Amino acid sequence: MPELVFPLDSTKRFTDQELLGHNRWHPDIPAAVHVKPGDSFRVHCREWFDGAIHNDDSADDVRDAPLSTVHVLSGPIAVEGAKPGDLLVVDILDLGPIPQEDSGPLAGQGWGYTGIFAKQNGGGFLTDQFPDAYKVIWDFMGGTATSRHVPHVSFTGIVHPGLMGTAPSADLLSRWNRREGDLIAQDPDRVPPLALPPLPEDAILGGLEGDAFERAAAEAARTAPPRENGGNQDIKNFTKGTRVFYPVYVDGAHLSMGDLHFSQGDGEITFCGAIEMGGFIDLRVELIKGGMEAYGVGENAIFMPGNVDPQYSQWLAFSGTSVTLDGTQHYLDSHLSYQRACLHAIDYLTTFGYAPEQAYMILGAAPIEGRLSGVVDIPNSCSTVYLPTAIFDFDVTPGADGPARIDPGMGVPRSSF
Template sequence: MPENLFPLDSSKPFTEQEKLGHNRWHPEIPPVISVKPGDSFRVDCREWFDGAIKNDDSAEDILNAPLHEVHKLTGPIRVEGAKPGDLLVVDILDVGPIPMEEGPLAGQGWGYTGIFAKHNGGGFLTEQYPDAYKAVWDFTGQVATSRHIPGVAFEGIIHPGLMGTAPSAELLARWNKREGDLIATDPHRVPPLALPPEPNGAILGGVAEADFDRIASEGARTAPPRENGGNQDIKNLSKGSRVFYPVFVDGGNLSVGDLHFSQGDGEITFCGAIEMSGFIELRVDVIKNGMETYGVSENAIFMPGKVEPRFSEWLAFSGTSVTLEGEQKYLDSQLAYQRACLHAIDYLKKFGYSGEQAYLLLGAAPIEGRFSGVVDIPNSCATVYLPTAIFDFDVRPSASGPHQVKQGIPAPRASA
């Protein structure tokens, strides 16, 4: 097994560990680990809320989740010899929940999915589902089941939701300006259009005390994906994947975290994956001048792994770019995917699930989302593929009518 260069003690908060990671992007956050091209190594990762979400039948923790404190990232990891303009090659050798532990921390045999309240993050369908809900999932090997969503079991495609390199000072300034300009178009929107730098709750690794306030006020939030990769939430970025990241600073300064036991395409509830702590094993290399050589200047590219479950039968739902009120939109693929998800939820409700249970399931299970038609004016078509094998009953339409699931503990809803 590769050496663990960033061990985490499950009994201690992230900020009290021997090595301190970070939760903002900034070029001046110093690396906490240094490796060489060709090295293989292991690091531990803490789930994005650092234990704030509990294994219980309440969603008050989701309602009050401290978004200003996420994500808890392992890193930065310096790769010797990496220079701006290079491509950093990252192989995911293995990834999983906390080994051999059971306990109160997500990743110790369980994980969670949340629907976030509209005023605290929202989600893809926040207008239809504005309240906070939670589902807890138990892990048996690579299979997840939930007391809050009966009748389903599925193998997870375990992956890091977030991995990326540090931005240069120039790139960071561009991020902050363009996102600030967007916020200014509707500064009071709920949920907000973007998340500006927030000093409160900033964790900056080994930044010197004299520089802390300045860097905390400049550091970009880790919530969105950007040119450096970041929080892309790609479910197929699993064991066996190879990722090519642009390098913007000396050493690349790679960081990783936000591990997911499983996720559907889109992570639609915002906390749509099954969130957990765990470990990841990586191997790194460098392609000199790779950004120019391969035209990779503002994005990461990757080769997906081959470990995901192979489903042979699907039930697919389509949606078009027409609003729920009947207003026609022009080739709006985002809206079309929302409508496809809502159609899938409406269908699952006929089997006895609540809308919130179905929404949570679509976020956590390995569904596939596809933009199926983006050229036939005025309607885009998007589709959601639901694997039928995850249900312990026949979920297909039939003359006998929909099976009714036997409810146990409903998905908990927050009080306000």
């Protein structure tokens, strides 16, 4: 096992640990750990809400989820010799749930969860159709996930970090805040909001204290969106065997990570659409000096996906176009066409007996594939959702005898405002 450089004790809150991580992006957050190019090391990660979501049959905790506290990230990890303009090469050697802890109150101790967030508290990809809070608990058996809330489904998890990235420079942070502030100003009262501005409340900034903490908390960026530094990209194929090339903006690069997922469908469409958990990740780092200019990587991370994904041979695909539910035509809107494809898949699964929210949870947590299938044929973009048929224990393909009817079980816990 690689050296454990960022340990977490499951009996303690994130803020009570020996090493203190962070939940905002800021260049002044000091490194918690130092490593060298060529080093391999292990990092423990807490699930993104630090234990606020429970293994029970109520969705009140998802309804009341404290979004101001996320994500709780392990790091920053400084890489010796890294300078702005370099590329940080990160190999994901291994990752999984909390080691040697297959039961307990924390997600990652043999279980994880998927949530549909209430429109009043985060929302989701289909928030107008699903405005209330729901929760599904998934149990882990080896590499397989099953749920008492969504019966007749099981699948192999594609375990990955939802969030990993390098620290922004002061200039890059300023650009984030300026452009996202301009977006918020277009509709400041929108629900859900157009973006999340800096929020000093509940900020965790590693070892910063006093005036330095106050200054940084007032301008530190929230971790919710993906940005130039990587961040919360939620890429399901970002799994064991992946090699990532991150742009370096500050001395030491200051790599951080968290938001581990046992599984996820393309898009993480319920917002908390993955199977959220805590766990571990083993990494190896290297540097490509001057790599940002050499390879034209100025404002994005690039990666080579791992090769441990489950191999499905049969899929059922659903298409959608850029036309709203009320029949309004949009011009090549791929976001809308993917929404429509997802809604078509949900409608289809309900014919077998699933409730709409159960079908929605399947699309969020199972390894579905989302594709942009046509983006040039005006006025309609075409997006598709590929659903692996082998995750079901009954035949979900169309046939002359009509859809089989399954027992949907207890259903998905729901909480409303």
